[in-house]
Amino acid sequence: MRKPGTSCAEEILLPGLSLEESAALRLTAKQGGWLLGGIAGFLYLVSRYPWGVLFFLNASVTIFYLVLTIYKILLIWPAEDEKISQPKMPQPEQWPTYTVLVPLYQEAKVVNQIISALNNLDYPSECLDIKLLLEEDDTATIEAVEKIALGPPYQVILLSPCHPRTKPKACNEGLKQARGEYLVIYDAEDKPEPDQLKRAVLAFAQASPLVACFQAKLNFYNASQNLLTAWFAAEYSAWFDLYLPGLARLDAPIPLGGTSNHFRVDVLRTVGGWDPYNVAEDCDLGIRLYRRGWRTRILDSTTWEEACGHLSQWWKQRSRWVKGYLQTYLVHLRHPITSLRQLGWQKTFHFHLMVGGLLLCLLVNPVYWGLTIFWLITRSQLLNQFFPPAIFFLSAFCLFVGNFVFAYTCGLAVFRRHDDRLVKAALFTPPYWLLMSLASWKGFWQFLFKPFHWEKTAHGLFTPGVQS
Secondary structure, eight states, rough: OOTTTTHHHHHHSOOTOOGGGGTTSSSOOHHHHHHHHHHHHHHHHHHOOOOHHHHHHHHHHHHHHHHHHHHHHHHGGGGOOOOOOOOOOOSSSSSSOOOEEEEEEEEEEEEHHHHHHHHTTOGGGGGEEEEEETTOOOHHHHHHHHHHOOOOEEEEEEEOOSSSSHHHHHHHHHHHHHHEEEEEOOOOOOOEOTTHHHHHHHHHHHHHTTTTEEEEEEETTTTSSHHHHHHHHHHHHHIIIHHHHHHTTOOOOOOSSSOOOOEEEEHHHHHHHHHHOOOHHHHHHHHHHHHTTTEEEEEEEEEEEEOSHHHHHHHHHHHHHHHHHHHHHHHSSSSHHHHHHHHHHHHHHIIIIIIHHHHHHHHHHHHHHHHHHHHHHHGGGGGTOOOOOOHHHHHIIIIIIIIIHHHHHHHHHHHHOOGGHHHHHSSSSSSHHHHHHHHHHHHHHHHOOOOTOOOOOOOOOOTTTTOO
């Protein structure tokens, strides 16, 4: 029975997370009003001053590209000669109980693999609370789990197949029953380093009381499978080994990765767990933790995953991430003044660049690539109106230096991982950027028409034999 005055969406949310903080609302009435007003104003200005408006947009985007390029350089600069790690500490006599959540949906192929990885964890079994989160109608995965005949510390939680069918909704069910002081999520194909839980406990012990989460680094065990996985691994290495440590070093909000987030359970419950309507629930939770006064740091431990080696699977995953980043960006802009007060000017700047800025780049890049190709083919003087000398110089700087920074960052990241085989692939990534932009437009389209649809990524497609 629904409580009076509540909606279906509100009943799914955990205490601590309000409907206004959830992606269940695509846009609030106020956001919708501002959007319609902005579109109407833009169309009016275009009808009156078409060339002036287009010139202003071009200049604004060019300046944004310049700021983002410089920002990325400054963000990773210390990483060239600095390694993020936690100091060694004596091990406790009694390890705290640790809850491990493993959402499994249509993952029959990799059930044995994840159980093997969990069994390899170097943590006292009596202090583990491992919860496998399965859907009631996922017969194949349920049968695969039953064949293993698991006992303690494993517990199988069956979830009713109801809307929204998302990973964060499953994780919230696990959080409700969590017995641990700390909690971590592992995906179905994950292979965390065996001592990762111990490292996390020791990291929490020496960290500030305000640190509520440690994000382990993610990378791929099949990076050398093909060119797509090599590009994907280079991107992941740059993100988790350079950019996120850079954000942590600056005490900025950190958009979390989808797995290997280590949380203090009491804090996670206080902030309302995950938003079941957000398909990039990790990014949203990272920003929400910061706004509530908590901090995230990077754990010097790696979880190895399976990179999408098939374009169709990569396409689904990437478009979902972009859709979720758009959801997150809009959610945290519902009350801009409140958000600014909670984050502060500097941290708001980080949020706009690392969440909104990534979205804008991915969506706008094809426009500028198209203009460049158009000019190279036609040498048309029409573009001169939009690219006077100053703007042309800045645009050329962003085109060459900005793209070089992206490629250099990826190359640096895989080189620091001592994976020389991937450096060459990292330095020749323009086709990968195009794929990212095309997937981003798909994610944007889905946000309009299927905002809560979770496109499932298939795992277990990699054939062992060529390991990275």
